[in-house]
Amino acid sequence: MIDRRTFFAAAAASLATPALAYELDPVFQPQTVGMKRDMEAGQILILPRAHLLYFITAPGEARRYGVGVGKAGLAFTGEAKIGAKKKWPTWRPTNEMIEREPQAYAEFVDNDYVQPGGPGNPLGARALYLFQNGRDTYFRIHGTTQPSSIGRSVSNGCIRMINDHVIDLYERVPVGAKVTVI
Numbered sequence: 803m804i805d806r807r808t809f810f811a812a813a814a815a816s817l818a819t820p821a822l823a824y825e826l827d828p829v830f831q832p833q834t835v836g837m838k839r840d841m842e843a844g845q846i847l848i849l850p851r852a853h854l855l856y857f858i859t860a861p862g863e864a865r866r867y868g869v870g871v872g873k874a875g876l877a878f879t880g881e882a883k884i885g886a887k888k889k890w891p892t893w894r895p896t897n898e899m900i901e902r903e904p905q906a907y908a909e910f911v912d913n914d915y916v917q918p919g920g921p922g923n924p925l926g927a928r929a930l931y932l933f934q935n936g937r938d939t940y941f942r943i944h945g946t947t948q949p950s951s952i953g954r955s956v957s958n959g960c961i962r963m964i965n966d967h968v969i970d971l972y973e974r975v976p977v978g979a980k981v982t983v984i
Contacts, residue, residue, distance in 0.1 A: 830868020885933025890919030
């Protein structure tokens with residue numbers, strides 16, 4: 803849960819930042835689009851090469867969002883289910899992330915520190931946790947503090963979304979929803 807101090811810090815930061823500090827390409831704005839009719843409502847399809855996520859809302863219809871995805875060799879592919887959902891999630895880089903870039907994650911080396919949820923947290927406002935066979939994959943669909951990463955392949959494997967967009971998706975997607983990343 804976000805505390806009062808974090809809430810007021812976020813509000814002050816948003817007032818100090820220009821409203822359009824980053825202009826998102828219109829193709830990555832959420833929109834309703836046509837979709838193959840054989841896909842079931844309630845599932846998610848992600849096309850990493852196109853940097854697009856589709857939430858199927860009805861036969862032949864989907865809500866489309868722009869996303870940022872994993873760098874070459876780090877991206878998730880395959881099928882999973884949404885195993886958990888969290889508002890203002892906490893975050894800690896995986897051991898593999900720390901090993902790859904110890905200088906970038908120095909504050910996490912040789913300790914159990916977990917970054918609390920809030921506006922500065924890399925997972926952003928919401929996170930949907932991808933599970934396979936009942937186990938956490940450590941891959942997420944989550945918000946981001948780096949909106950310029952949408953439409954790019956730059957993450958450590960997770961699917962990034964603009965915070966307002968992941969909040970919208972979070973409200974629509976139930977735990978247990980199927981996720982397919984092609």
